[in-house]
Amino acid sequence: MVRLLTRATRRFDRRELGAIYAGGVIGALARVGLSEALPHGVDAWPWATFIANLLGAALLGWLVTRLGERLPPSAYRRPFLGTGVCGALTTFSTLQLELFKMLEGGYVGLAVAYIAATLIGGFACVHLGTVATRRARALR
């Protein structure tokens, strides 16, 4: 890990890596804070992960559209907000572990509802973030 990071700082822009680290700190604190505030059993809806994932998806859809199609390319906004904050705020592994535990516990209906709502909701959030940004540009 340390060697990987040492090599990386030579290959990549250090300030870019710093922006990703800072964004990762914020995203991780926000997600863990949510999960501490909204604990849940295996038979209940995982609101913390659900909210973090949908919020991060909407934010990333908005950000990538805005930086890619509206503003001139910025060196550090995308690594900080996109790779850092959105990437860290959202999680794939926790989602999968929650699904696994629901299935293992026999809560199949809950698992199906949870993954359907997360996938449809997450995709819709990216779409809304994207479309809203393009519409704002068209109005200018």
Add this chain to the structure above:
Amino acid sequence: MTPLAWVAVAALGGAMALARFLVDSTVATRLGGDFPLGTLAVNLSGAVVLGVLAGAALSGTAYTIVAGGGVGTYTTFSTWMLESHRAGEDGDARVLWLNLAGSLVAGLVAVALGHRIGGLL
């Protein structure tokens, strides 16, 4: 959660966001193509590790720091959704559905596998 535990979540979170970026860009550069393999590699490897931690019955503050601050930060949902969405916009329905369904099924298998391994530890 003590203040020190939050500091650990923050420090590990930053490091694991960097780890995600490095693994993603390395895989994407070496095996570049239409399919977002970098994100898949990150998410599946993270799912295995989280399965191991849960299977090994790690709990309490240590679990929150390593699983929540570390592995949870390493894997990502937003990029998975964004790359699927953009594949759909580009008219690449094959990548869109393969990425959504394939990652979902492979992720569950990865967690189950990790959980098995963790149970043996």
